[in-house]
Amino acid sequence: MTIRIGIAGYGNLGRGVESAIIQNTDMELVGIFTRRNPEDVKIASKDVQVYKIEDILEYKDQIDVLILCGGSKDDLPVQGPQLAASFNTIDSFDTHAKIPDYFESVDAAAKPNEKTAIISVGWDPGLFSINRLYGEAVLPVGETYTFWGKGLSQGHSDALRRIEGVKDAVQYTIPVDEAVNQVRSGTRPTLTTRQKHTRECYVVLENGVDETSIKEAIVTMPDYFIDYDTTVHFITEQQLKTDHAAMPHGGFIIRSGKSGTNNSQVMEYSLKLKSNPEFTSSVLVAYARAAYKMSKSGQYGAKTVFDIAPGLLSPKSDHELRKELL
Amino acid sequence: MTIRIGIAGYGNLGRGVESAIIQNTDMELVGIFTRRNPEDVKIASKDVQVYKIEDILEYKDQIDVLILCGGSKDDLPVQGPQLAASFNTIDSFDTHAKIPDYFESVDAAAKPNEKTAIISVGWDPGLFSINRLYGEAVLPVGETYTFWGKGLSQGHSDALRRIEGVKDAVQYTIPVDEAVNQVRSGTRPTLTTRQKHTRECYVVLENGVDETSIKEAIVTMPDYFIDYDTTVHFITEQQLKTDHAAMPHGGFIIRSGKSGTNNSQVMEYSLKLKSNPEFTSSVLVAYARAAYKMSKSGQYGAKTVFDIAPGLLSPKSDHELRKELL
Numbered sequence: 001m002t003i004r005i006g007i008a009g010y011g012n013l014g015r016g017v018e019s020a021i022i023q024n025t026d027m028e029l030v031g032i033f034t035r036r037n038p039e040d041v042k043i044a045s046k047d048v049q050v051y052k053i054e055d056i057l058e059y060k061d062q063i064d065v066l067i068l069c070g071g072s073k074d075d076l077p078v079q080g081p082q083l084a085a086s087f088n089t090i091d092s093f094d095t096h097a098k099i100p101d102y103f104e105s106v107d108a109a110a111k112p113n114e115k116t117a118i119i120s121v122g123w124d125p126g127l128f129s130i131n132r133l134y135g136e137a138v139l140p141v142g143e144t145y146t147f148w149g150k151g152l153s154q155g156h157s158d159a160l161r162r163i164e165g166v167k168d169a170v171q172y173t174i175p176v177d178e179a180v181n182q183v184r185s186g187t188r189p190t191l192t193t194r195q196k197h198t199r200e201c202y203v204v205l206e207n208g209v210d211e212t213s214i215k216e217a218i219v220t221m222p223d224y225f226i227d228y229d230t231t232v233h234f235i236t237e238q239q240l241k242t243d244h245a246a247m248p249h250g251g252f253i254i255r256s257g258k259s260g261t262n263n264s265q266v267m268e269y270s271l272k273l274k275s276n277p278e279f280t281s282s283v284l285v286a287y288a289r290a291a292y293k294m295s296k297s298g299q300y301g302a303k304t305v306f307d308i309a310p311g312l313l314s315p316k317s318d319h320e321l322r323k324e325l326l
Numbered sequence: 327m328t329i330r331i332g333i334a335g336y337g338n339l340g341r342g343v344e345s346a347i348i349q350n351t352d353m354e355l356v357g358i359f360t361r362r363n364p365e366d367v368k369i370a371s372k373d374v375q376v377y378k379i380e381d382i383l384e385y386k387d388q389i390d391v392l393i394l395c396g397g398s399k400d401d402l403p404v405q406g407p408q409l410a411a412s413f414n415t416i417d418s419f420d421t422h423a424k425i426p427d428y429f430e431s432v433d434a435a436a437k438p439n440e441k442t443a444i445i446s447v448g449w450d451p452g453l454f455s456i457n458r459l460y461g462e463a464v465l466p467v468g469e470t471y472t473f474w475g476k477g478l479s480q481g482h483s484d485a486l487r488r489i490e491g492v493k494d495a496v497q498y499t500i501p502v503d504e505a506v507n508q509v510r511s512g513t514r515p516t517l518t519t520r521q522k523h524t525r526e527c528y529v530v531l532e533n534g535v536d537e538t539s540i541k542e543a544i545v546t547m548p549d550y551f552i553d554y555d556t557t558v559h560f561i562t563e564q565q566l567k568t569d570h571a572a573m574p575h576g577g578f579i580i581r582s583g584k585s586g587t588n589n590s591q592v593m594e595y596s597l598k599l600k601s602n603p604e605f606t607s608s609v610l611v612a613y614a615r616a617a618y619k620m621s622k623s624g625q626y627g628a629k630t631v632f633d634i635a636p637g638l639l640s641p642k643s644d645h646e647l648r649k650e651l652l
Contacts, residue, residue: 019586023466100649120652127460127593129652130636134453136651137612137639138605140349186598259608260345263601267453270596272512275589279464282585286463306637306647310456313463314632321632323426325458326451 009069016281107302135255142257147175151249165209249276335395342607433628461581468583477575491535575602
């Protein structure tokens with residue numbers, strides 16, 4: 001039995017999904033759907049076709065689960081509900097504040113059409129969210145701490161690139177060791193934004209632009225940098241290409257609590273990722289298996305990682321799981 | 327709405343459950359059931375009654391979930407199926423090799439009686455098992471490493487106490503830093519038993535017993551010590567009481583894998599527990615909430631942590647979870 005997967009959108013995430021499917025022997029990639037001219041899209045797989053996204057409904061019966069690889073800002077708010085009306089879907093919608101609304105709109109499309117749509121899958125939202133939940137459910141008296149990094153932040157890199165005079169840039173978010181160690185030790189400090197993370201920027205300037213004024217514009221930028229200790233390095237375009245092309249990321253979720261008679265208990269979940277988009281893609285693919293199983297058992301509508309029993313992610317049977325992994 | 331909990335068995339685990347229930351405002355402890363004479367059992371709660379375990383069926387309608395706090399060796403194989411015929415139950419059955427059989431026997435009792443019985447709950451089996459599953463589902467190409475400790479091992483302490491001439495003893499399992507760091511770095515070493523953990527024993531001897539022969543008996547003991555680098559310290563009964571009364575434990579599950587284009591990705595789950603039994607109890611209590619919800623929605627029979635969607639553990643509504651934790 002093979003789960004037939006479609007990919008909608010072929011950027012970093014779509015490429016990651018394509019490469020992850022090959023690692024899962026119970027899955028098969030049916031096609032890649034793009035807004036671009038299919039002939040212009042070079043893909044890694046040899047035997048897979050690229051199609052226009054407008055034609056996707058023609059392939060409805062050939063796809064068990066469609067993995068939506070578009071962005072949360074412009075693509076998913078439209079595509080999510082639209083495609084969940086015709087396909088079982090997985091997406092990585094990650095605008096935290098808009099998740100409740102997005103959930104409702106996808107649910108309204110999926111449920112009456114008997115489709116299963118798992119939204120906001122990845123590591124944050126996703127695996128980190130699950131660990132926030134396990135942490136507070138098991139240790140209701142305690143604090144949850146989230147640290148991100150060391151990793152390249154797409155949003156903050158974009159913010160740098162929007163500054164006039166900046167040709168290109170990347171930004172790394174770095175957790176402050178001292179804060180992490182304090183939390184790990186079982187104390188429950190109150191930490192300010194500045195105490196938890198620092199930000200490190202690598203910036204390529206346009207010709208003739210003044211370093212001092214750009215640096216000032218960065219470190220005082222509201223929302224993005226002003227509340228952090230920010231370091232700015234000016235580098236050449238070549239250095240950016242050579243040293244900063246990878247997309248590492250990661251982080252920690254730490255739940256520090258006290259059990260019944262005041263014993264300190266610390267739960268920690270951490271990720272150290274060489275490729276952020278490829279890891280997110282790997283999570284999407286595992287949840288595609290869950291969407292497939294849930295649709296087969298009639299569990300329709302929008303779902304999140306909170307609704308998915310762990311066993312649904314595995315290709316192993318319940319009996320094998322109990323025998324081998326419990 | 328309050329979930330009414332009963333406790334069967336009042337040892338370390340039962341006491342832990344009692345103290346954990348107080349931290350969960352949606353729960354109430356109905357009664358403690360013991361094989362001992364109820365009048366001889368001193369409990370922490372003021373308004374809770376202690377009853378004879380033989381009378382437990384009289385309280386059937388007053389208990390939503392019964393938490394079984396007996397041992398895996400002698401108590402649960404009998405009590406588990408017996409009580410799952412009349413109650414929704416949670417237990418911490420942890421004899422890994424016997425889990426499949428135990429599951430079947432509990433399932434056969436619970437399902438026809440429309441009861442929900444979640445078995446093998448705790449941290450290993452339990453939260454560690456879930457992380458083994460998430461690890462291999464997300465990164466199918468990789469290795470999973472489990473390290474335990476630093477922590478007091480009940481089984482190994484018991485093995486020491488069975489040696490003739492040993493009056494009392496405790497044993498700590500200690501993960502080897504070098505091995506842990508190697509795995510964390512993203513290499514995937516093949517590690518022998520000896521390379522992963524060391525064992526440290528604190529032993530009180532009976533009067534006049536020879537240290538050398540006891541030490542030899544310990545370090546050569548098959549199954550328990552012979553495959554490890556074992557250190558033996560002889561101490562006084564007073565030192566044992568003063569310095570080794572706590573029951574700390576913990577450990578790490580590390581999944582080290584490669585995503586699609588060969589990027590190294592490392593997922594780690596770790597626990598640092600000041601009280602092993604109290605933490606296990608806290609996990610049992612969170613899963614009691616899940617058992618309650620599942621029984622209400624007609625999901626009967628034996629279950630494991632693999633069958634439990636994370637959201638079921640939380641007192642929060644699905645909407646609150648999406649809004650606050652996703």
